[in-house]
Amino acid sequence: MRKPSLSSHWEWFFRQQGDVSSTGQVLCTVTSTIFTTVMSGEHPPSSYVKEPALTFSLRYYNISTVPYSVMTGVPGLLVSTYRHLVGFEPIPSGESVSSLVLDIGKENIKEYMNNIVVGAEFNTSKTRDIVVVNAMYGSTVHHAAPLSLNLINNALVKYLMASDEYSITTTNHPLPDLQLPDLSSTTDIRTTIYWSLLVPLGLFFFLGFVIAFPLEEKVNKMKQLQIMAGVSPFYYWLICFLVDYFIYLLASVLMVVSIYVCDTLNIYKQSVELGVFFLMIVLYGLSGIPYAYIFTYFKKSATDGFCHYIFSSVLIGVTILYCSFVYKLLGWMKYLLWFLPHICLSRGLNMFSAQVVKNIRCRQLKDDKTFVCTLDPSHLCCKSNFDDSSSKRHFAYLDFPHENNENGIGLEVLFLALNSVLYVVIIMLAEYGVIHKIRKFFRKSQLSNIKCDREMDEDVVKEQIRVKKHIHGDHAACHGVTRANSSGPSSTSGGYCSSQETQKQGTNHDIFLVDKLVKMYQSFVAVNGISFGVKPGECFGLLGVNGAGKTTTFRMLTGDEVPSDGDAVVQRYGLRKHTRKYLSHLGYCPQSDPLNEKLTGQEMLQLVAHLRGIPRQSVQKEVTKWINLLGLSEYESSLSGTFSGGNKRKLSTAMALIGDPPIVFLDEPTSGVDPVSRRNLWEVLARIQSTGQSIVLTSHSMEECEALCNRVAIMVNGQFMCMGGNQYLKRKFGQGFTLMVKLGCIETAKELMELKDTIKMTFRPNCELKDEHKGMLHYRLLNPHIPWKVLFTSMEHLKNTTLAIEDYSISETSLEQVFLAFAKSQKD
Known part of the structure; x- marks a missing residue:
């Protein structure tokens, strides 16, 4: 368990060094949550707040006539006073005001609607001792009723006081906005848009940054070096997830706190609402982080992975959600979208926010609920059996959607939980080669149809036969030894000889064998059935122009790429059957420098030494040895990110050689190294060869190959064109x-x-x-x-x-x- 814990320590160290990035991630999510809470809880200010007081008067209206009738017996002073106030003569005696108004409406409905504001009827009782005045008004004109009543009152006052000095002024003063949490002024659409767009957008950016670290390690091969050193893929991803999820949980808690602080209207800060929101965010992290890790398998840089993740998340999670017609066109395929975490999050927050608004509105009814439900039985708050005395909500949040609760988010929560398992399973299937085996099963016919582009050289053919015979011969020899020497179960595994049995067969026994290795990308054959063996202490050179298949071969032999066909064996362990043990016997210096730029050169070597299982008390001695051998003493305490290109290559080579693995893969180890350091590195490599370590080397320097390689193979179009020692090839093909x-x-x-x-x-x-x-x-x-x-x-x-x-x-x-x-x- 020590190796995974060390990897975890290193991951933590990186995160502490990169705290600016983590702080940015947290601030992004918290800021989007604060903005959402403030904007969705803010309802438009009342239209009365900025309006002045209004004094009722006919001068504010475009009046064409004021129809009023006067019966016999009505005091003339009263009538004349009203006539002076309105400015129009009464209608002829015997005519009805109502009939006149209806006739105007028939002729010109616009005048009827807009220009007839007030009217009156001055009547007397049968005994003619009582005057009855009816104030009339247009029902389509604002403030017509109080204006008509005010005119009648003014006429009566002036008549009774017998003086024009007296009058009644009526003024409408708008009520002040009390800022009550009245959600009747907050539309469902605006609230749901804020919650289903802004909050997910902040989380999308958070998870976009999550991709950066594992993708950077994948590209520079640091991840592969850790796996080769013994860290299992499961532990590697578990460590990444635990670190990322810890930061995510911190952001989630701060999001909940920001809602509690910023929700001044007490809409979302109730314990139930906060609990449901936190549950959704937590579950989204469990599924969204593994989903983001999937992007590391398809992209070549952190920037590229981040951009593609954000683009796909926004496009699918937001666009499809709001383009309802697109969602309907998908038909049954829309159910596949439930397996995308951002769809579940956006839909869940959309319905959650709508549910909160509905529950708040129902809660505000209080004692008026019975009255409202009597008037409107179809009112949304009358659909549920809700007990006002209980603490339950009208509409439960975690329900599955049904007729009386269409905004339940139970389905979204369920799929978020299922997706967290689904994407972990997908990652493990990819890491342990199951997905590749399935693809290979369906591509058997393609593999069987692979042919050589040209006739192979006789030395290449001999090497293929030798390797094949060696593997099958050793298989039989090992079983023969096992049967003869052991009384118990066989100690060999997979038919390959143990290291002790290998030594008994002589020093000419190959320590490393590659048998008909093939790699196909769709219909393109990148590597076409190469075979070779490497003996102890031998340096095997792999030459070829760019695109010949050298790097792809290295990636397959070091476990970074799964072969389409063929196998490789180091000692008794096969690449296919015993992948972890096979990789533990290899050292690897990839073409890109596998460095964490936040660690010093010494810390990088200490990390690799620990991962390779070197005893703790011997780590510093081993690190110092390689620092001195490769001339890095002057830079050992400097951050590896500040190294020159040549020093980075030397550090990468030291990481491959530390721990004395039996075979070392060096992909252009002296690229960018100055001539003096290059000669020194050649001497170091020659020295390790003398101890029995083997080297597989690729280089564009023919001088380097002539200086180091015992044998060379030239690769063209994924095939070996020739193979042999330097002088042999020059004699044979130079002639x-x-x-x-x-x-x-x-x-x-x-x-x-x-x-x-x-x-x-x-x-x-x-x-x-x-x-x-x-x-x-x-x-x-x-x-x-x-x-x-x-x-x-x-x-x-x-x-x-x-x-x-x-x-x-x-x-x-x-x-x-x-x-x-x-x-x-x-x-x-």
Whole structure:
């Protein structure tokens, strides 16, 4: 259990160093929650607050007439007073005000609706001793009723007081806005938009940052180094999740606190509402963080992964949610969206916020509920059997949706919980190769149809046969030894010999074997059935231009990529059957530097030493040894992120060599290293070879391959074109000498042809023109037995007798020239 705990410690260290990033994540979610709470709880200010007091008067209206009738016996002073107030004469005696108004409405409904504001009827009783006045008003005009009543009252006052000095003024003063939590002014649509858009958006950004750390480790191969050192994929992802989820829980608690503090209207801060909200956020973290980890399998950089995650989350989680017509068009496929955590979160918060508003409205009815339900039995607060004396809500939050509670979020909560298990299972299936095995099962026919692009070299074929015979022969030998020497169960596993049995078979036994390794991407074959073996203390070079398949081969052999077919064996452990034990025997320096830039060079080596199982008391000694050997003493206390490119490569190489693994994979270890340090590294690698450690090397430096490699394989289009020692390949494919002629003064094509014929006649019959550039001729002299004296004498004679040759050079065929000859057949 020590290795996972150390990895956990390192993860914590990184998080502490990168606290600015974590603080930004938390602030993003809290800010979105505060903004949502404030905006959704804020209802529009009353329209009365800013309006002035209004004194009722006819001058504010566009009046075409004031119809009023007067019966016989009504005091004339009363009538004249009213006439003076309204400015119109009464209608003719005997006519009805109502009939007149209806006639106007028939002729011009607009005038009827807008221009007839007030009217009156001045009547007397049968005994003519009582005057009855009816105030009439237009029902479609604002304030018409109080205005008509005020006119009648003013006419009566002036009549009774017999003076125009007296009057009654009626003024409408708007009531002040008391800022009560009246949600009748808060629309459901606006509230649900805030909660289902802003809060998820903050959480989307939080989880987008979660991708950064594991994706960066995947790209720079630090994750793979940890797994090769013995950290299981399950523990690796568990550590990542625990750290990320701890920060997420901290953000969740702060979100709840921010709602409690900012909800001044007491809408969302009730214990039940806060509990349901916290439950949803917690469950979203359990499912959303593993879902975000899925993106690390498809992207090549933290920025790329972050952008794609945010884009997909917003597009699917928000756009589809609000484009209801799109949601309906999906038909049965819309149920698949429930397996996306952000869909569950957005829908859940949407319905949660609507449910909160409904419950608050029902709670505000209090004693008026019976009255409201009597008037409107279909009112939303009358649909449930709600006991006002209990603490229960009208509409339960965690219910599954049904007729009387369509906004229950039970389904969203259930799927959030299920998704948390689903995405963990998917990650584990991917990490342990199950998904690849399923894909391979459906692609068997493609694998069986793979063919070589060209005929293989005889040495490559011999190596394939040797490897195959070696694996199957060792399988039988191990079982034979087991049967003869053990009385109990066999101690071997998978048919491969133990390290002790390997030593008994001699030093020529291969420590590492690769058998017909294949990698396919769709229909493209990146690596096509390569086989080779590596003996103890041997350095095997893998050469090829970019795109030839070298890096893909390294990624498969180091467990970073699952082979489509074939296998590899180190000692008795196979890549397919005993992956963890196989990887524990390897050291690996990838092409990209697997460094945590927040750790010093010394801390990086200490970390790898601990992971490789070096005893704690020996760690510092081992670290110091490799720091001194690779010339890193001056920089050991500096952050690895500040190292130069060359020093990063040296540190990465030291991480591969520490712990003395039996075989080391070095992918361009001296790229960017200065010449002095390069020579020093070559000496270190030669020294470890002498102790029995084996090396598999890729490099673009032919000088490096000639200095270090015992055998070399040249790879073209995913296949080995040739294989053997440096001198062997130069003899076999070089076959003689290389003659480079620099052309001098040549005026016509005829002169050039004559020169070519002269050179060919001088060194016939084994002289052929390999290449021709502007001003340069490249010849290959196929007879390796021509004396150097003859070569130089002949060329000096030609140079002195013609002006067409400015200079020349003669050399043995180099490994680089052999490489370039094969590289020309590489497909783009």
